[in-house]
Amino acid sequence: MPTTLTSAVTLDRVTYAWPDGTVALSDVSGAFGGGRTGLVGRNGSGKSTLLKLIAGTLVPASGSISTAGRVDLLPQQLTLDTGRRVADVLGIAPVLDAVRAIERGDVDERHFDTVGDDWDVEARATAALAEVGLPDKALDRRVGELSGGEAVLAALVGVRLRGAEIALLDEPTNNLDRDARARVHELVRTWRGTLIVVSHDVALLEELDDTAELYEHELSVFGGPYSAWKAWLDTEQAAAVQAETAARQLLRREKRDRQQVESAIAMRNAHGKKLAAKKAAPKIVLGAMKRSAEVTAGKLRVEANEKVEAARAAVDTADRRVRDDDTVHIDLPDPGVGTGRRIATIGDGERSWTIQGPERVALVGPNGAGKTTLLERLVASAGAVGIPGRALSVPNAGSAGGEGGETGSDAASALHSAHHDVTAEAHTDRIGYLSQRVDGLDEAASVLANVRAGAPGVGDAELRNRLARFLIRGDTVLRPVSALSGGERFRVALAQLLLADPAPHLVVLDEPTNNLDLDTVDQLVDAVSAYRGAVLVVSHDDAFLERIGPDLTLELRDGRMTEL
Incomplete structure (x- = not known):
């Protein structure tokens, strides 16, 4: 209203x-x-x-x-x-x-x-x-x-x-x-x-x-x-969909009625021709009957066509009320994470927590507490920073796992000086990392090339099909990343992470909702909900965390970690 x-x-x-x-x-x-x-x-x-x-x-x-x-x-x-x-x-x-x-x-x-x-x-x-x-x-x-x-x-x-x-x-x-x-x-x-x-x-x-x-x-x-507006919009859209359905049903009914009118006119014309052939009435009477039938047929056709056009206009009006916004639909591969499998261990030097199986773990705390450092240390400890096959620069570390760089454990040691109490150890080398800067993409390369780097064994046709589920379609897959909007960049980074082959056992997300509109946040929630591996997410967005339903929430503050 x-x-x-x-x-x-x-x-x-x-x-x-x-x-x-x-x-x-x-x-x-x-x-x-x-x-x-x-x-x-x-x-x-x-x-x-x-x-x-x-x-x-x-x-x-x-x-x-x-x-x-x-x-x-x-x-x-x-x-x-x-x-x-x-x-x-x-x-x-x-x-x-x-x-x-x-x-x-x-x-x-x-x-x-x-x-x-x-x-x-x-x-x-x-x-x-x-x-x-x-x-x-x-x-x-x-x-x-x-x-x-x-x-x-x-x-x-x-x-x-x-x-x-x-x-x-x-x-x-x-x-x-x-x-x-x-x-x-x-x-x-x-x-x-x-x-x-x-x-x-x-x-x-x-x-x-x-x-x-x-x-x-x-x-x-x-x-x-916002909540009142969203409830109103949902109700309005439900009514719009119902109105559209009713309008389409009316249009089909009016089209059937018009066809029946045409059939009746055709039968009447055939009957008139038979009477004329048999000379069942005087010629002047047959002519009057024909003219009357033509006038009646014309009126019936006009009325039927007007009803069809009115029904079609009602459909167009109803269509305009219904929003056809695309949403992400993702059917992700199963990364094979069993319930009892140990994925990673994080802690503060005194206590530690193990991420086990397909758990959702939220890490919260004030800015500067060392949350991002912990994530980077965890990813570096896996020996495969970022998407498998791609290297990611980590502060105070070399190109972990890359040619000429430090090993994952060396990179983790280099990070240790920033927040000495934070501990992180990966128990798998299949970790996908989406940094809060969304900077793991090759700016000059195309969308398709970026995603292909994480899934070298998947053909381009299949990658295109999978990207379409992230609303990345047509010629967009051939555009360089540098030419994309912020929302498109995020979807490409998310697709690169979640479509990696082999699929990551653990997805690590650092402030993933920064600069995202509410529709894109909805898409992210759907993607995380569909993922059958473990998830570790850092976020200040309480509404987002509540929606993904973490099994465990940890707070990092002043070098100490507490279970909430």
């Missing part, structure tokens, strides 16, 4: 195309209310582009955008100068420096002009930073001294302090650990003014008043959080 809030942002037939001619948005119209709205849609649907157009950093090719006040944008990719102070990121550095200069005795008039009435800027900014967990004196720290999560939180506090009437946040919780995500959620929960958030973080979307969707260049806004 549409929301009825007063519009803060109005779009009228907005179109935008990239310099190469690719249309990002076409004739998009709609409005965002004055509250807090979550904006969802598939990767590539134009969500980030739409935010940039609203913020004015991009200019539409046609159409217009009106806003009820100033607009501030927190982009998805923060390009913060590591040498800048946090005060600069917050946008308060000139006022802060002017206040401090006056306090030191500098009474230059320009300092007073800069400060205006904002004498408490330092206290307000310090309090706002403390609210998201940043320490005292953070205003004078350099961005390079902050963690990635702290930098995002500081930038978000800056948007809030600047107080624009309309704030736009693009994937604000990407790459944040649980603590930082919780702080973002709290900021959003208490936000004043208009807020539009692009996110695949379901928990964050639940904090918002409305849900907007950008789907096939159409913007619709629903009055309610």
